[in-house]
Amino acid sequence: MRGSCLSNSDFSGTYSILPDLPAVGGNEGVAQVLEVGSRVTSLKTGDWVIPRDTGLGTWRTEAVLAEDDVISLPNDIPLLSAATLGVNPCTAFRMLSDFEHLKPGDTVIQNAANSGVGQAVIQIAAARGVNTINVIRDRSEFTQLSDRLKAIGATHVIKEEALRRPEMKELFKTCPKPKLALNGVGGKSATELLRHLQIGGSMVTYGGMAKQPVTVPVSALIFKDVKVRGFWVTQWKRDHSNDERAFRAMLDELCSLIQQGKLTAPACSEVGLKDYNKALEVAMTPFTSAKQVLIM
Amino acid sequence: MRGSCLSNSDFSGTYSILPDLPAVGGNEGVAQVLEVGSRVTSLKTGDWVIPRDTGLGTWRTEAVLAEDDVISLPNDIPLLSAATLGVNPCTAFRMLSDFEHLKPGDTVIQNAANSGVGQAVIQIAAARGVNTINVIRDRSEFTQLSDRLKAIGATHVIKEEALRRPEMKELFKTCPKPKLALNGVGGKSATELLRHLQIGGSMVTYGGMAKQPVTVPVSALIFKDVKVRGFWVTQWKRDHSNDERAFRAMLDELCSLIQQGKLTAPACSEVGLKDYNKALEVAMTPFTSAKQVLIM
Numbered sequence: 004m005r006g007s008c009l010s011n012s013d014f015s016g017t018y019s020i021l022p023d024l025p026a027v028g029g030n031e032g033v034a035q036v037l038e039v040g041s042r043v044t045s046l047k048t049g050d051w052v053i054p055r056d057t058g059l060g061t062w063r064t065e066a067v068l069a070e071d072d073v074i075s076l077p078n079d080i081p082l083l084s085a086a087t088l089g090v091n092p093c094t095a096f097r098m099l100s101d102f103e104h105l106k107p108g109d110t111v112i113q114n115a116a117n118s119g120v121g122q123a124v125i126q127i128a129a130a131r132g133v134n135t136i137n138v139i140r141d142r143s144e145f146t147q148l149s150d151r152l153k154a155i156g157a158t159h160v161i162k163e164e165a166l167r168r169p170e171m172k173e174l175f176k177t178c179p180k181p182k183l184a185l186n187g188v189g190g191k192s193a194t195e196l197l198r199h200l201q202i203g204g205s206m207v208t209y210g211g212m213a214k215q216p217v218t219v220p221v222s223a224l225i226f227k228d229v230k231v232r233g234f235w236v237t238q239w240k241r242d243h244s245n246d247e248r249a250f251r252a253m254l255d256e257l258c259s260l261i262q263q264g265k266l267t268a269p270a271c272s273e274v275g276l277k278d279y280n281k282a283l284e285v286a287m288t289p290f291t292s293a294k295q296v297l298i299m
Numbered sequence: 300m301r302g303s304c305l306s307n308s309d310f311s312g313t314y315s316i317l318p319d320l321p322a323v324g325g326n327e328g329v330a331q332v333l334e335v336g337s338r339v340t341s342l343k344t345g346d347w348v349i350p351r352d353t354g355l356g357t358w359r360t361e362a363v364l365a366e367d368d369v370i371s372l373p374n375d376i377p378l379l380s381a382a383t384l385g386v387n388p389c390t391a392f393r394m395l396s397d398f399e400h401l402k403p404g405d406t407v408i409q410n411a412a413n414s415g416v417g418q419a420v421i422q423i424a425a426a427r428g429v430n431t432i433n434v435i436r437d438r439s440e441f442t443q444l445s446d447r448l449k450a451i452g453a454t455h456v457i458k459e460e461a462l463r464r465p466e467m468k469e470l471f472k473t474c475p476k477p478k479l480a481l482n483g484v485g486g487k488s489a490t491e492l493l494r495h496l497q498i499g500g501s502m503v504t505y506g507g508m509a510k511q512p513v514t515v516p517v518s519a520l521i522f523k524d525v526k527v528r529g530f531w532v533t534q535w536k537r538d539h540s541n542d543e544r545a546f547r548a549m550l551d552e553l554c555s556l557i558q559q560g561k562l563t564a565p566a567c568s569e570v571g572l573k574d575y576n577k578a579l580e581v582a583m584t585p586f587t588s589a590k591q592v593l594i595m
Contacts (some may be wrong), residue, residue, distance in 0.1 A: 189517045211517030218514045221485045222506030224529025231527035233520025 006086035006273075007032030007061040009286035009295040022058060028055040029061030030054065032297075033076065033085035043070045053080040053089045055244065057237045064276065066192065074250060081259045082137065083091050083268040086296050091119035092257050094209055094236040095127055100206045102232060103183045107132030110178045112196055114163070115187035115212060117148060119269045119294065122155060124185060126266045128256075129156025133179040136199075138163055138192070161188070166195035175199075183207065190215030197223055197231075205230040273298045301347070302382035302569075303328030303357040305582035305591040320353060325357030326350065327371065328593075329381035339366045347374040349385045349563060351540065353533045360572065360595050370546060376557045379564040381414070382592050388553050389560065390505055390532040391419035395427070398501045398528060399479045403428030406474045408492055409436040410459070411483035413444060415590065417564045418451060420481060423553075425452025427559045430474040432495075434459055434488070451563065462491035471495075479503065486511030493519055493527075501526040569594045 008031035036050040043056055046052065052073035054061065068182060076085050098106060098120075111128055115121050116137030128135045139145070141162045149160035159174055182203075184196040187210035197206055197219060206229060208217055223229045243249045260266035272295040274282040282295040304327035332346045342348065348369035350357065355368060355499040372381050394416075395401060407424055411417050412433030424431045432455045433448055435441070445456035455470060478499075480492040483506035493502050493515060502525060504513055519525045539545045556562035570578040578591040 057500045153457055194512075208517055208520040210521075216490075216514045216516045217520065218512045219505055219527060220512045221529075224504040224513065224527070225506075226529075226534075228529055228531070228534065231515060231520070233517075233522075235521045235524070238522075238524065 004032050004034045004061055004066070004297075004299050006065060006082050007063075007087055007297045007299065008090075009062075009282055009297070010090060013286075022237070027058075027060035027062075028246060030057045030059065031087065031089050033082065033088075034061075034066070034073070035078070036075075037065070040070075045070060046073070046075055049078070050075035051076045051085055053085065054249070055250070056240055062279070062297065069142070072237060074247070076254060077258050077262070080258055081268060082298075083271045083273070083296060084112045084261045084266070087268050087271065087294060088254070088257060088261075090236055091269065092102060092123040093239075093253060094120050094234065095123035096253050096257060097236065097239055098185055098207050098209065098234050099124065099127055099131070099133070099183070100232075102207050102230075105131065105133050105182060108134070108179070109183075110134040110136060110158075110181040111183045111185065112136040112138065112181040112199055113185035113187070114196060115210065116157070116160065118187055118210075120185075122152070122269050123266065125152060125157045126155050129158075130246065130260055130263075130265045134158040136161065136174065136178070136181065138166060138196070153229065156265075163192060163195070166192075166199065171199065180204075185209065185211055186217065189213045189217050191218075193217045194219070197229060200227070200229050203228045203230075205232055208233045211234070269294055271296045300330045300357055300360060300362070300593075300595050302378050303359075303593045303595065304386075305358075305424050305578055305593070306380055306386060309582075317543070323354075323356035323358075325359070326355065327351045327383065327385050328357030329378065329384075330333040330357075330362070330369070330461060333361070334396055334452055336366075340406070341366060342369070342371055345374070347372045347381055349381065351546070358575070358593065370543070370550065372550060373554050373558070377564060378594075379567045379569070379592060380557045380562070383567065383590060384550070384553060384557075384563050385413035386532060387565065388419040388423070389535075389549060390416050390530065391423055392549050392553060393532060393535055394481055394503050394505065394530050395420065395423055395429070395479070397530075398503050398526075401427065401429050401478060404430070404475070405479075406432060406454075406477040407479045407481060408432040408434065408477040408495055409481035410488045410492060411506065412448060412456065414483055414506075416481075416483060416505060418448070418565050419562065421448060421453045422451050422562045423556065425454075426556055426559075430454040430465070432457065432470065432474070432477065434462060434492070452561075459488060459491070461496070462488075476500075481505065482513065483508055485509045485513050487514075489513045491517070495523060496523070496525050499524045499526075501528055504529045566587070567591055567592045 010031050012187050034052050036046050052075050055074050082154045116139050125135050136159045138156045152160050180201040182201050184206040186208040189211040190213035273292045276297050286295040306327050332342050348371050353437040412435050421431050437458045448456050478497050480502040482489045485507040486509035487532040521580045568589045572593050572595050582591040587594050
C-alpha cells in the first residue's frame, strides 16, 4: 500500500458491514503493483490500484491479491486523491448521476455539505454546471468554512436554521428549486431538505449522522410526488462487479476532474504507519475535521 | 348522471384540491350520453361515461360537457361498479402496475385493506396471481371482515399488531416477502409495512388516514434500498390527458375484470337524489363503512 485511509466506514456502528472480530481492518487506500502473476492481463508493475470492494484490508504495507480484487488508476494524480477516491467521490458521483437527470443550471441541495461526500458533490456538480445549496450546522468558523466551500464551487452555503426561514425565497430567485436533495444527516434536517424539493424531485439518503429516521409528510409523497431513496456505494460496487465498464467509466471521469484541478481530496492528515495509534485515536473522535491517511 | 358518488376526496381537508367556495361538488360518478354534438366522434347517444378529471361536478342530473371531459365505459357492467370506477380501482391498478414489476407468486402488503382502494388492490392482485397481505385495525367484527376480504381474494388478513410479532415469520413461509407495500395510513403503520419489504422493494403512499408522516429508518434506505414513493390518481390522469391510450387500456382491463366477476364495487348505499342531505351526512361521518351513491 502507498496510502491507506482510516475511514468512518471502518468504525461506525451505524454501518452494517462491520466484520466479526478478530478482523482485517481498512476499506480504502491506494497501492502500487510491485509484481504481477503470469496470467494477469489488466495490470502491470508500477500501476496504482484501489480496492474493488469493501473489506480488502488496506491497513498493511504489502499484500498478495487476485487481479479482480483491485482496479487501476492513473498514477499521475495526487496520492491523497487516489487514497480517498473509492468511497466518498464515488458516492457523490453516483448520487449525482443515477437518481435525477441533472442539466447545467439545475440545483442540488445537500446537508452535511462539509463531509467528504459533501465536498465531492460540490466539486462534481460545479464541473457539470449544476448549482449546489449547501447546508451546514452553525459553528464559530462558519464564514471561513463557507468561503472554503465556495472556493471549491459551492453556489450557496447556508446554516441549517435558514432552511426554515423566509429568506429561502430570496435564494430561489437566483437558482431553480432543487431536483435532488442529498441527505447525510436524517431527522429534521432531512425533512427540511425535502420541503424545498421541486415537484417530482428525489431525496437520496447516504448517511444518518443525526441517528434519527427520515420523516416524510404524506402530502409530499402524494401531492409533490417526491421520491425518497437511499444509496450505498458498497452495494453499487457489488451490483456492478461483473461489469467493469461502469466502475471504469466513473473512475476515468473522476480522475479526469482531479487532473484538471476540479476535484481535490478532502482535508487529510498524513501519518506515518508507526504512528497508527495516534491516527486511530483522531479518526475515532466524532466530528474530526481531517481524514487520517497512513502513508507507507 | 346515472349514479354519483359522495367520496372522501369531496370532503377531506387532507386532500389538496378542495375548490374555493362556492363550488360545484362531485368528482366521481357515471353518466349516460343523451345527445352528442355534430363534431363528436368518440361518443354516441346511450354511451356510459365517467369524468376524465377531478372536479367535473357529478352531483347533478344533467350537464352539457365537452367531448374531452369524459371517457366511455361499456354499459353492461353494474351501475355501482361504473359509478365507483374512476378513483379507487384506478388508484389500485396504477399502484400495482407502475412501481414494481409484479409476477404471479409475488407478494404485496397493504394497510387500510378494507378501504375502497384496498378492496380493489385485493381483487386486481388476485386476478394477476399476486399474493396480498392485508392489514386492518382490530375490531369486534374482525373475523367477519377477514372472511369477506378472503372471499374476494385476500391471501392473508392480519391485525395491525401482528406486524410487530414473530408470527410474521410463519406467514413468510407461505409467501415471499413483499416487493411492494401500499400505504393508506402513514405513521407507525407505514413504518411497520416497510420493515417487512424485500430488499429493493417499494412503499407507495396514497393516503394518510392516521394524519401522521411516514417515518423511514435510514438503514432501510441505505442498506435495504427501499424506495419510498407516493401516488395520486388525479395527477396521473392529468399527466396522461394528452394520451388517451393509457387511460383507455386501464379502463378496458378493469371493466374486463368486472365483467368476469373478478372486481366488484365496494359496499355502497344507493340513495335517491332527493335524500342527498342524509347521504351527505353519512358520507362525512368518519370510518363510514359504505360509499354513498346518489341514484338519478
